[in-house]
Amino acid sequence: MATLIRPPPIDHSQSNIENVLELTQLSDIDPDLFTNTRPLWHPPGARGIFGGAAIAQTLAAAQKTITPDFTVHSMHCYFVLAGNADIPIIYHVERVRSGKSFATRTVQARQRGNVIFTTTMSFVRQNSGGDKKVEHAYPMPTVPDPEQGLDDLDVNPDGKSPFQSQRLPIENDDSPHPHTKKCRQWMKARGTISSAGSHEAHLSAIAYMSDSYFVGTIARAHKLWRYSTSRRSSADEDVLKQLLAMDDAQLKRMRFVDEADIARIRRLRNGEKDPDEREIGMMVSLDHTIYFHNPRGFRADDWIFTEMETPWSGDGRGLVFQRMFTKDGRLIATCVQEGVVRLRQPENQPGPKL
Known part of the structure; x- marks a missing residue:
């Protein structure tokens, strides 16, 4: 059983990604309990569900416990166990603090009583920084625009991927130094996100997309x-x-x-x-952090440019940084992910298990 409650019909007034990330509130049990409304995607060859779904749905759950004048500015996530696409997920939001300027929420995703994913998020009240501000932003590099009508082959084999992307050639791909390379792509949610979804739907959408080939940057930088x-x-x-x-x-x-x-x-x-x-033997995410810089200043169904680089790998792990920009060059998010990156060992020398 992939959902706790029979899914309702697809809402065609909403975008694909809104339907994919829809939550059901279990208010009869606890107003801070939620579950996935629709089945979640298990990518071929992966250990469990697509990690972006857990990131996005925990954010969506937390946003439902926050007053409209607060917006998420950071979330820190840990992947604990592989999520099973055949079992419903229960999301429990804990209201850690609700202050005048900041609010904190912790969300645990559970299956069969076990925590599979946990995150802590911080929300900030709109315009609480005052009229005078300290401002700067990392600039977006000059890159080719996404090509109209060209969409890379679907990430989801059944053709229902909720977002599309166009990858660009790796910057400095001929360099012998992996840390100097940059993996770049354009991506956006398919269709049009509904006005009813408000800014929360756009935030959940980029949280979902932020996990696209993230830790895979290490494999690409090393040409594995x-x-x-x-x-x-x-x-x-x-x-x-x-x-x-x-x-x-x-x-x-x-x-x-x-x-x-x-x-x-x-x-x-x-x-x-x-x-x-050299071949990848295991590559899975351990943690995922997102800092939202302009959380109400973008649309996830417009093209978003992302740039990923890896400053370090070693001891069976690797670290990746990601910057996300609107098409007109505004930095809207910075993400960090660490993951397990192990090479395939000779048959008589099996690698360690997680």
């Missing part, structure tokens, strides 16, 4: 191969078969395929040995 015929995941094997069947033009339209991947696919087609045999 992410699909292996020796791996036990049938999802990896299926993806690899599809990639091998594509020509170079088709491969370049795949948003998760880089030039290094295309070169490897060519070698595999020709039966050549890969000079770099």
Whole structure:
């Protein structure tokens, strides 16, 4: 059973992402309890549900306990256990503090009594900073605009991904130093977010999208191969078969395929040995932080530019920074994520388990 209560019909007055992230309040039990209204997506080959769903739905739940004059400015999340797409999630909001200028909420996501995800958020009262302010912002780089009518292949194999994206070539991809590379993409929610959703729906939407290929920046910066015929995941094997069947033009339209991947696919087609045999054995998120800078100054259904870079990796972990900008160059969020990044070990030397 993927939901606690039978889902209502799709609300066509709302965007896809609003329907995906819809919550049901369990007010008969506790006004601070919520559950996912609709089934959640389990990406092929992943350990559990898409992490962005837990991030976004905990934010949506917390926003329902905040007065309209307060807006989220930061959230700090931990992925504790892999979420099971076949089991409903219960979100419990704890009202830690409600002050004059700031309010704090903690949300735990549970399945079968176990915490799978936890976050603490801080909300700030609108215009509480005064008329005189200290202001500056990291500038958006000059990049090509998103192409009208061009959408990278869908992240969700059933064609119902709630957002679309266009990846750009990796900046400094030929550098021998992974920390100097920048992974960039345009993305936006599909359709039009309803006026009834207000700014909360746009905030939940970018929280959802912020987890798109985030920790994967490390693999891309190191040009690590992410699909292996020796791996036990049938999802990896299926993806690899599809990639091998594509020509170079088709491969370049795949948003998760880089030039290094295309070169490897060519070698595999020709039966050549890969000079770099390093492969990802495990890559999962540990934590996720979002700082919202202009939380009411953007639309998530307009194009948003994101830039990701990794300052460090080691000891089986890696760190990634992400900046999110509106199309006209305003910085709207800064995100940080640490994740497990382990290479596939020889069969006689298995890597440690989580």
